[in-house]
Amino acid sequence: MTETLLSVRDLKVSYKVGRGTLDAVDGASFDVPRGSIVGLVGESGCGKTTVARALTRVIADNATISGGQLLFEGRDLAAISEREMNAMRWRDIAFIPQSAMNSLDPVYTVEYQLNEVLRKRGGLGRAQARKRCEELFEMVGIETNRLGDFPHQFSGGMRQRVAIALALALNPKLVIADEPVTALDVIVQRQILDQLRELQQQLGISVILVTHDISVVAYICDRTVVMYAGRVAEQGTMEATLTQPSHPYTMGLRNAFPDLQGAASGMLTPINGAPPNLALPPPGCRFAPRCPFAIDKCTTVSPETLEVAAGHGAACHRADEASKLRKLATRTETWMTTEMAEA
Amino acid sequence: MAAERSDPLVSIRDAKLHYRVGGALSALRGLTNVVKAVDGVTFEIGRGESVGLLGESGCGKSSMGRLLLKLETATGGEIVFDGADIAGLKGQELRNYRARTQLIFQNPFDAVNPRYTIRAILAEPLENAGIAKAEHETKIAAALELVRLPQPEQYLDRYPHQLSGGQLQRVVMARALILQPDFVVADEPVSMLDVSVRAGVLNVFRDVRDRLGLTAIYISHDLALVRYVCERTIVMYLGKVMEDGPTEDIVHEPLHPYSKALVAAVPVPHPDQSHDPLPIGRGAPDPRNPPSGCVFRDRCPKAFDRCASETPLLREVGSRKVACHLF
Numbered sequence: 001m002t003e004t005l006l007s008v009r010d011l012k013v014s015y016k017v018g019r020g021t022l023d024a025v026d027g028a029s030f031d032v033p034r035g036s037i038v039g040l041v042g043e044s045g046c047g048k049t050t051v052a053r054a055l056t057r058v059i060a061d062n063a064t065i066s067g068g069q070l071l072f073e074g075r076d077l078a079a080i081s082e083r084e085m086n087a088m089r090w091r092d093i094a095f096i097p098q099s100a101m102n103s104l105d106p107v108y109t110v111e112y113q114l115n116e117v118l119r120k121r122g123g124l125g126r127a128q129a130r131k132r133c134e135e136l137f138e139m140v141g142i143e144t145n146r147l148g149d150f151p152h153q154f155s156g157g158m159r160q161r162v163a164i165a166l167a168l169a170l171n172p173k174l175v176i177a178d179e180p181v182t183a184l185d186v187i188v189q190r191q192i193l194d195q196l197r198e199l200q201q202q203l204g205i206s207v208i209l210v211t212h213d214i215s216v217v218a219y220i221c222d223r224t225v226v227m228y229a230g231r232v233a234e235q236g237t238m239e240a241t242l243t244q245p246s247h248p249y250t251m252g253l254r255n256a257f258p259d260l261q262g263a264a265s266g267m268l269t270p271i272n273g274a275p276p277n278l279a280l281p282p283p284g285c286r287f288a289p290r291c292p293f294a295i296d297k298c299t300t301v302s303p304e305t306l307e308v309a310a311g312h313g314a315a316c317h318r319a320d321e322a323s324k325l326r327k328l329a330t331r332t333e334t335w336m337t338t339e340m341a342e343a
Numbered sequence: 344m345a346a347e348r349s350d351p352l353v354s355i356r357d358a359k360l361h362y363r364v365g366g367a368l369s370a371l372r373g374l375t376n377v378v379k380a381v382d383g384v385t386f387e388i389g390r391g392e393s394v395g396l397l398g399e400s401g402c403g404k405s406s407m408g409r410l411l412l413k414l415e416t417a418t419g420g421e422i423v424f425d426g427a428d429i430a431g432l433k434g435q436e437l438r439n440y441r442a443r444t445q446l447i448f449q450n451p452f453d454a455v456n457p458r459y460t461i462r463a464i465l466a467e468p469l470e471n472a473g474i475a476k477a478e479h480e481t482k483i484a485a486a487l488e489l490v491r492l493p494q495p496e497q498y499l500d501r502y503p504h505q506l507s508g509g510q511l512q513r514v515v516m517a518r519a520l521i522l523q524p525d526f527v528v529a530d531e532p533v534s535m536l537d538v539s540v541r542a543g544v545l546n547v548f549r550d551v552r553d554r555l556g557l558t559a560i561y562i563s564h565d566l567a568l569v570r571y572v573c574e575r576t577i578v579m580y581l582g583k584v585m586e587d588g589p590t591e592d593i594v595h596e597p598l599h600p601y602s603k604a605l606v607a608a609v610p611v612p613h614p615d616q617s618h619d620p621l622p623i624g625r626g627a628p629d630p631r632n633p634p635s636g637c638v639f640r641d642r643c644p645k646a647f648d649r650c651a652s653e654t655p656l657l658r659e660v661g662s663r664k665v666a667c668h669l670f
Binding site (some may be wrong): 043044099141155158185186187188189190191194212213215216218219238242243252253254255256257258259260261267268269270271272274275320 | 399400441505508509537538539541542543544545546556564565566567568570571594604605606607608609610611612613616618621623625626629632
């Protein structure tokens, strides 16, 4: 369980914008243990999708991996040639893009699209590919007589299952799923997550699940990596990060989330303000302008990750006071202080 | 406050919205040409009440909202708003109705003209309602204040893309409220927003509703959100009402088997939670060809013979109404 499949070290991804550059990811480090599901959580623009894409090196034309290492089974994906990288896509690392249900080509049957991967990438013969298609459909719970259907003939949930089947086609070791359930209804969402978990355990693969939703993390992930403004704010086991959040941002996220198990009268507390403009990030901690616990040091010195427990770290100058801050963070008044920050 | 009178603001009786779809070909393949988006829905909304319409995509919750706003005309039944049937509204009466009822859209970036400034977006309803130009500035400022966007001069000359999602959704809300409507339909108003700003928008919604004594419909597939803003919830499935009652009762003890599945499916942010399979069959039926009897029966773990032969009626069970033969 503790063997590491992927180790991201100080990853930096920069976009060229106008005359300058923008670091969408600025020094992210985390590990993916073999056979685990790691949740990469954060809001729009925090860099989670950029990290996910950098892992397959399928990034925008104006983006470059400008620093760091992506050690996959010890091999640095950032340093190998495009040809070597291409050989690893689908076979070692598969990617399920955001709104995967719309990423299927509408003019081809799903079998055709599966075959593209199986025959061109995997080198399977016609009969083998057919057999594998049936196997994959059975794995994701779709009747095999629907292989010849076009994407529009499937519901959203079923298209998502097709996208999962596609990702699993060549038995990858790592599957990266970008917001796999975001556009789905709660019931379908739950069924897809159950399916993903079951397949992950059955096949012993690792999954990086990119999401903005901490309840998805709570339901299915083993580890959590919380990102904010291009950096990792906190990481640890799913239990530790959710029950003992040690970065004020994680605490705030937790408060802002409606909880059906909680009391009815419970107020939701927003985190006031908005994430910083990454073209001009604030000096020091990037969460400081929205943080109710910010001290002088936070606005000048960028925090290093402090280990609060074994395998649980938070990039916060006050991480050693986390238990005290957690108590304060549950009060709505605490978060009122930054009320005007948005204006 | 508008909540003084005891007669309901909206009364819906056996409302139907049937769409004709497909043509001769689908008829030949044995499919009926009618989709019953809303099929015999009956409920009342009290003055100042907030009701959540809960269900999955295709259950008819948004169609129901559109019927209430008369963006669609019912193909059956009647909808009475403040004592008058809305079916026959025309001309000035319809314009008056439009001013009294408003919709808050799901995606704020789709709901506004990107080439309009915030000032122009907010002035448009005022112009439509024939309000004198001189009053615009104060009304716009008041509406922005209401949705907690103080210091309006900061926003008025900006364009939608210059605002964050949370700010723009507040502008959309301000636009809906600027004519002081009695009734608001909010269709998944926070589903496009990040979690950290969602809470702020929901708080504004609650606050404004209470301050203005608004009557509201909140449409969502997530009971946790509905619970946050509505004291009463109506669960819909394939165009029909399955359960209708106090939100807290439905959260703690859902009666209808479909409500049970919906409650169990709501994601919670805790490590310790049930991973049991949901008590519901996979795959929603084809809306053109719904099951006989109870529309939920082919996914219902408790279905029995009677469910196939007889459509359950909405019956009173304690504090709520349930359409299920088990009750």
